[in-house]
Amino acid sequence: MSVERMDNVLIVVDDLEAVKAFFIELGLKLEGETTVEGPEVGSLIGLGDVRATLAMMRTPDGQGVELDKFHTPDAIRFGPVDAPVNALGFRRVMFAVDDIDALVARMVAHGAELIGEMRYGDSYRLAYIRGPEGIIVGLAEQLG
Known part of the structure; x- marks a missing residue:
């Protein structure tokens, strides 16, 4: 068994509307938006008392960019907003x-x-x- 394809990339955001507008301007389409919460979600992602709004964006060829706005618990920012490309992690x-x-x-x-x-x-x-x-x-x- 091996990876078949990449399904999506997740970006945790604070201003969901601004980031959605940015990706729409780039040419992605908003496929859907929903709020998720509860113990099953928390169990999946390793957090308690989770409530988040998710927006799924798609490129014209079907690749996904998932944007998540956490309402609870609050999102945590590590480092400056304008971190350089060589900062550790997905950049x-x-x-x-x-x-x-x-x-x-x-x-x-x-x-x-x-x-x-x-x-x-x-x-x-x-x-x-x-x-x-x-x-x-x-x-x-x-x-x-």
């Missing part, structure tokens, strides 16, 4: 895009910060942007 999610210039311009107009961009030989153009709550998103445009 970014990357999406393939077809027009990196247009998307970066749109996201910056939407409030994202351009961290940096580069060309990787003749294969890719890459850009990193920072969205709400310090979320880092990588964008990759395949060349040629």
Whole structure:
């Protein structure tokens, strides 16, 4: 037995509406939103007295980004919101895009910060942007 596929990535957020709007602007779709709570949820994730709102976002090819807003217990922030890419832990999610210039311009107009961009030989153009709550998103445009 082995892994069949990646189902989703979880991002715990404080301002669920701002982060949903950010990912919608990137081109993801809101698949659904619900509130979960109770002992079964707490048992699954190792916390007591859990109540959280979950929003499932999907890329056009069906990959998932789950956004969770914890109401109880309160979310805990480790380190600064604008932690650098080399901070320990999951630091970014990357999406393939077809027009990196247009998307970066749109996201910056939407409030994202351009961290940096580069060309990787003749294969890719890459850009990193920072969205709400310090979320880092990588964008990759395949060349040629």
